[in-house]
Amino acid sequence: xxxxxxxxxxxxxxGGGISGLTAALEAAECGKQVILVExxxxxGGRVTQLYKYFPKLCFPTCGLEINLRRLKANRNxxxxxxAEVTAIDGxxxxxxxAVKLAPRHVNDNCTACGDCADAVEAEFDNEFDFGMGQRxxxxxxxxxxxxxxxxxxxxxxxxxxxxKAKAACKADAIDLDMVExxxxxxxxxxxxxxxxKPYDAGKxxxxxxxxxxNVVTNMEFERMLDPFxxxxxxxxxxxxxxxxxxxxxxxxxxxxDRNHLEHxxxxxxxxxxKQTTYVREQFxxxxxSTIYYIDIRAIDRIDDFYRDVQADPNVKFIKSKVANITEDxxxxxLLLHGVDTEGYHRYSNPHDLVVLATxxxxxxxxxxVPGPVTGDEHGFVAADGAIFGxxxxxxxLDVNRAxxxxxxxxxxxxxxxxxxxxxxxxxx
Amino acid sequence: xxxxxxxxxxxxxxxxLKEVEANVEEGDWVKMCMQCGVCSGxxxxxxxxxxxxxELFMMIRANKREEVLSSASMWYCTSCYNCLVRCPREVxxxxxxxxxxxxxxxxxLAPKELPTRKFSKIxxxxxxxxxxxxxxxxxxxxxxxxxxxxGIKKAIEMLPVGLGMLRAKRMNPFGLxxxxxxxxxxxxxxxxxxxxxxxLAKAAKYQA
Numbered sequence: 001x002x003x004x005x006x007x008x009x010x011x012x013x014x015g016g017g018i019s020g021l022t023a024a025l026e027a028a029e030c031g032k033q034v035i036l037v038e039x040x041x042x043x044g045g046r047v048t049q050l051y052k053y054f055p056k057l058c059f060p061t062c063g064l065e066i067n068l069r070r071l072k073a074n075r076n077x078x079x080x081x082x083a084e085v086t087a088i089d090g091x092x093x094x095x096x097x098a099v100k101l102a103p104r105h106v107n108d109n110c111t112a113c114g115d116c117a118d119a120v121e122a123e124f125d126n127e128f129d130f131g132m133g134q135r136x137x138x139x140x141x142x143x144x145x146x147x148x149x150x151x152x153x154x155x156x157x158x159x160x161x162x163x164k165a166k167a168a169c170k171a172d173a174i175d176l177d178m179v180e181x182x183x184x185x186x187x188x189x190x191x192x193x194x195x196x197k198p199y200d201a202g203k204x205x206x207x208x209x210x211x212x213x214n215v216v217t218n219m220e221f222e223r224m225l226d227p228f229x230x231x232x233x234x235x236x237x238x239x240x241x242x243x244x245x246x247x248x249x250x251x252x253x254x255x256x257d258r259n260h261l262e263h264x265x266x267x268x269x270x271x272x273x274k275q276t277t278y279v280r281e282q283f284x285x286x287x288x289s290t291i292y293y294i295d296i297r298a299i300d301r302i303d304d305f306y307r308d309v310q311a312d313p314n315v316k317f318i319k320s321k322v323a324n325i326t327e328d329x330x331x332x333x334l335l336l337h338g339v340d341t342e343g344y345h346r347y348s349n350p351h352d353l354v355v356l357a358t359x360x361x362x363x364x365x366x367x368x369v370p371g372p373v374t375g376d377e378h379g380f381v382a383a384d385g386a387i388f389g390x391x392x393x394x395x396x397l398d399v400n401r402a403x404x405x406x407x408x409x410x411x412x413x414x415x416x417x418x419x420x421x422x423x424x425x426x427x428x
Numbered sequence: 429x430x431x432x433x434x435x436x437x438x439x440x441x442x443x444x445l446k447e448v449e450a451n452v453e454e455g456d457w458v459k460m461c462m463q464c465g466v467c468s469g470x471x472x473x474x475x476x477x478x479x480x481x482x483e484l485f486m487m488i489r490a491n492k493r494e495e496v497l498s499s500a501s502m503w504y505c506t507s508c509y510n511c512l513v514r515c516p517r518e519v520x521x522x523x524x525x526x527x528x529x530x531x532x533x534x535x536x537l538a539p540k541e542l543p544t545r546k547f548s549k550i551x552x553x554x555x556x557x558x559x560x561x562x563x564x565x566x567x568x569x570x571x572x573x574x575x576x577x578x579g580i581k582k583a584i585e586m587l588p589v590g591l592g593m594l595r596a597k598r599m600n601p602f603g604l605x606x607x608x609x610x611x612x613x614x615x616x617x618x619x620x621x622x623x624x625x626x627x628l629a630k631a632a633k634y635q636a
Contacts, residue, residue: 322466
């Protein structure tokens with residue numbers, strides 16, 4: 001049985017992405033006891049999948065490294081990975097929480113040597129790359145994963161591959177008998193930071209994602225840039241693996257649309273502007289980018305970045321929401337059809353790679369949170385309810401604002417446990 | 429206010445938008461358009477319209493009353509509903525197009541020689557005179573819509589189809605004369621007359 005010591009003065013943070021990490025670290029560094037629960041095998045969340053941040057175009061690995069150092073150095077913080085909160089009962093200051101722990105089949109003897117991965121043969125779609133590549137059945141989720149411990153895919157259990165992995169491990173780290181367990185704990189405050197997921201682009205029927213090979217989402221595009229990613233860091237057309245010549249970015253793909261997500265996802269404009277800089281970085285003047293938009297929402301300080309991209313002669317802006325895309329079956333080239341708003345010109349523009357700037361929706365919609373939360377009509381969790389929503393679970397945010405938002409949530413949680421501490425010391 | 433100012437203000441008065449909201453079916457929605465262009469891009473007949481829906485909405489908001497109401501554009505709508513299902517704001521574009529066409533017709537501003545307008549008039553007369561559509565007579569009227577010679581040519585061309593329909597009992601030639609219609613034709617027409625009277629009175633408030 002996993003032993004978790006928690007009291008009514010403990011803060012529970014659900015979700016180990018940049019928001020959850022920030023909230024947990026800020027609270028722990030204030031001397032509070034914190035438990036961080038992450039559903040996946042590693043902390044880091046969406047930012048680990050990104051190539052660069054806007055507007056400074058620095059690498060997320062850098063910020064992640066700082067946060068991992070803070071995490072390793074802090075004795076007040078306990079991290080549970082492959083753990084999912086299944087119930088939260090009670091009220092602020094006095095919650096009972098049930099957490100389901102999925103078996104990792106690898107214990108903390110693991111040295112991350114990788115022998116198990118070499119030994120097993122089964123491969124599965126790599127969820128870290130949105131299925132663009134394959135990974136082994138025994139795997140490290142990504143290079144910077146923390147904890148640095150391999151995972152055995154549950155689909156391996158009961159197959160000869162599982163025994164091969166166990167035989168290959170020199171550290172006696174593989175435990176095939178691990179089973180799912182549920183732990184219960186008392187906590188004083190809960191921060192809900194389960195983050196976001198990209199909107200399912202396949203639902204935007206006229207754009208053909210899933211039907212046309214060369215239509216990708218902006219997150220898939222980010223994965224192409226990772227030197228260890230599915231395309232070794234090269235921007236390519238998925239149909240033939242060759243460099244594109246003429247890339248289109250379609251804004252508001254699923255956002256600001258009553259048929260899809262009603263809200264503006266806020267990050268997609270900047271994401272596409274940023275991605276045009278990747279294109280320039282990789283191809284100089286050889287490849288053009290065209291952004292199809294309703295209006296570019298680059299707010300305050302980010303406006304400078306927008307102006308820089310506008311000044312790039314290889315980036316074209318067309319004020320129009322694309323009506324639909326058709327594909328040439330032989331060449332897999334794409335035609336974008338629509339009418340622009342600046343003169344009502346009808347166009348059918350050829351492109352060889354289309355990037356859909358898909359928006360963000362909450363990973364766990366407020367209605368599915370197993371506890372007392374206040375949600376809005378889009379499924380975001382209110383920051384000031386009984387359970388505190390933080391980061392992209394509470395609204396569509398960029399990384400910078402998610403970190404600010406999570407710090408605010410940490411303060412709210414600290415206020416609750418301080419109140420509990422005051423009451424408990426009076427009781428004594 | 430200087431003359432130039434006054435002229436500018438007049439240009440941007442939303443009188444026509446208000447008129448459309450009051451008189452055109454689903455006209456309330458025109459202000460909701462965010463000019464993304466998906467409707468115009470999705471229209472299968474789009475390339476043939478002088479002003480696609482998105483432009484019509486902007487013209488309404490820019491007070492271009494004469495240009496909109498005398499335009500042939502909205503008469504091209506075939507009710508395929510592509511625009512309506514794709515509109516990110518769920519604006520009922522198809523209905524507004526028909527609403528605009530109907531309003532222009534009510535005011536006598538619709539272009540006269542449009543086939544869709546002719547068809548609509550023939551169909552409406554056929555339907556409203558008896559309360560039920562008389563399909564045989566409607567088909568005949570449509571054959572002869574563009575003159576006697578054209579009608580004969582069309583009838584000969586369609587002969588095999590007509591005979592097939594006769595054989596399959598899908599068409600009754602005696603229906604042309606034995607068409608019954610609804611029981612109270614007078615009552616129906618009184619209702620329609622009253623409705624027209626109310627509509628015209630409402631429209632009259634917006635006439636200069």
